[in-house]
Amino acid sequence: MDDARSRFNVRQHAVVARPDHLTLLFRRLLDDQETLGVQPLSASLTVLLMLHEVARSPQGPPNTTAGAALLAGRAYARARFHQPLSASGLATELNCHPDYVGRVFRQTYHCTLTEAIHRRRLQQARLLLLESSAAVDEIARRCGFEDVGYFRRLFKRHEGMSPRTFRQLYARLHVNTG
Missing domain, CATH: 1.10.10.60 (Homeodomain-like)
Known part of the structure; x- marks a missing residue:
C-alpha cells in the first residue's frame, strides 16, 4: 500500500480548518491509550486521521x-x-x-x-x-x-x-x- 494513492501532502505549517476535530481525535487517542493500553493499529489509524485533518486544511483566502x-x-x-x-x-x-x-x-x-x-x-x-x-x-x-x-x-x-x-x-x- 505504498503507492501514490495512499499518500497525501501534509504541510509543515498550516492553519487547521477544524481544530475541534483535531482536538477530539487527540483526546480519543489519549483515552484509548489510558483505558486500553497502546494498541498499535488503533493508534496508527487515529494519528492518520489527525494528519488527514491537517492535510485537508485550506490554504486560506485569496489576497484580494x-x-x-x-x-x-x-x-x-x-x-x-x-x-x-x-x-x-x-x-x-x-x-x-x-x-x-x-x-x-x-x-x-x-x-x-x-x-x-x-x-x-x-x-x-x-x-x-x-x-x-x-x-x-x-x-x-x-x-x-x-x-x-x-x-x-x-x-x-x-x-x-x-x-x-x-x-x-x-x-x-x-x-x-x-
Missing part, C-alpha cells in the same frame, strides 16, 4: 479585497457567534452583496457562511460540555442557538451523538504529567 472581506467576515462570525447572526446580516456589515459573499466564502472555505457559524457555535458547545456543568439548554443559548431542539439535532448530525452522550463519553480530561 474579497479575501480581506472574507477574513473580516470570518473573524466577525467567530467573535460574535453567540449573538444572532445571518449570512445576509454579515454581508451588510461587510458592505457586500449576500450572494457574492456567500459564493466567495464557499469557494475559499468549502462551506457556506451559515455552516461556518454553526461549526463555530458547535465548537464552543463541545468545549462547554466538557469544561462546565451547565445544562445543555443553557449551553445551547450561550452558543447562540435560540432553538434548543435545533441545537440538539445539529449537534447529533455533526457528532453522531447527543450533547448529553458526548459529555458522558468525553468529560474526562486527560492531562499528561511528567
Whole structure:
C-alpha cells in the first residue's frame, strides 16, 4: 500500500480548518491509550486521521479585497457567534452583496457562511460540555442557538451523538504529567 494513492501532502505549517476535530481525535487517542493500553493499529489509524485533518486544511483566502472581506467576515462570525447572526446580516456589515459573499466564502472555505457559524457555535458547545456543568439548554443559548431542539439535532448530525452522550463519553480530561 505504498503507492501514490495512499499518500497525501501534509504541510509543515498550516492553519487547521477544524481544530475541534483535531482536538477530539487527540483526546480519543489519549483515552484509548489510558483505558486500553497502546494498541498499535488503533493508534496508527487515529494519528492518520489527525494528519488527514491537517492535510485537508485550506490554504486560506485569496489576497484580494474579497479575501480581506472574507477574513473580516470570518473573524466577525467567530467573535460574535453567540449573538444572532445571518449570512445576509454579515454581508451588510461587510458592505457586500449576500450572494457574492456567500459564493466567495464557499469557494475559499468549502462551506457556506451559515455552516461556518454553526461549526463555530458547535465548537464552543463541545468545549462547554466538557469544561462546565451547565445544562445543555443553557449551553445551547450561550452558543447562540435560540432553538434548543435545533441545537440538539445539529449537534447529533455533526457528532453522531447527543450533547448529553458526548459529555458522558468525553468529560474526562486527560492531562499528561511528567
